[in-house]
Amino acid sequence: PWSVNCIGDYHRYSSISQVDSLSRRAKASETAFLGIYKHFADAPDPVPALEQSSQLQRRLLSLQDVEIENQKLRQTIGQHNKEFAQIRNQDVTVNRLREKLREYEEHMQDTTDAKAREKEKQLQVQFAEKEREMSEQNVELVTRLARAEQQISSLEASLKASRA
Numbered sequence: 474p475w476s477v478n479c480i481g482d483y484h485r486y487s488s489i490s491q492v493d494s495l496s497r498r499a500k501a502s503e504t505a506f507l508g509i510y511k512h513f514a515d516a517p518d519p520v521p522a523l524e525q526s527s528q529l530q531r532r533l534l535s536l537q538d539v540e541i542e543n544q545k546l547r548q549t550i551g552q553h554n555k556e557f558a559q560i561r562n563q564d565v566t567v568n569r570l571r572e573k574l575r576e577y578e579e580h581m582q583d584t585t586d587a588k589a590r591e592k593e594k595q596l597q598v599q600f601a602e603k604e605r606e607m608s609e610q611n612v613e614l615v616t617r618l619a620r621a622e623q624q625i626s627s628l629e630a631s632l633k634a635s636r637a
Contacts, residue, residue, distance in 0.1 A: 494635075498631075498632070498635055501631070502628060502632070505624055505625075505627075505628050508624065509624055509625070512617045512620065512621055513617070516613075516614055516617065517610055519607075519610070522603055522606065522607055522610075525599075525603060526600075526603060529596055529599060529600060529603075532592075532596065533596060536589060536592055539585075540585075540589070543581075543585055546581075547578070550574060550577075553574075554570075554571065557570050557571075
């Protein structure tokens with residue numbers, strides 16, 4: 474009877490220690506998983522940056538559309554110049570109209586060029602800033618991914634070692 478009780482106690486103690494060991498391993502695995510999950514949950518959402526990039530592209534396209542419209546307007550102005558010259562034979566009137574048109578074109582060209590340069594500078598600055606931010610985010614995400622992969626490798630090694 475004594476030897477049977479000792480053997481039964483030994484098996485119970487052995488089973489309890491195995492359960493304790495498995496519980497500790499499960500807790501460690503769960504903690505590691507939650508740590509990795511937290512890194513991914515904390516990663517910034519790239520959608521706002523992509524939306525802003527899309528908006529900047531649309532703005533650039535609208536500037537290009539304005540330039541095309543500007544060229545069409547210049548062509549129209551040129552046509553009007555010809556019509557004025559043909560309709561009116563008075564040199565004074567024709568010269569005065571041409572002078573006004575030239576001044577308008579110069580003013581329009583100067584204004585358009587200045588606005589286009591200013592807008593281009595703004596877009597370049599915004600694009601450079603967004604590109605820098607995206608680069609920083611990319612580096613941070615790569616670093617986080619490397620840490621997570623290292624943790625996974627470590628956990629896998631621990632798991633293999635504990636199974637062996």
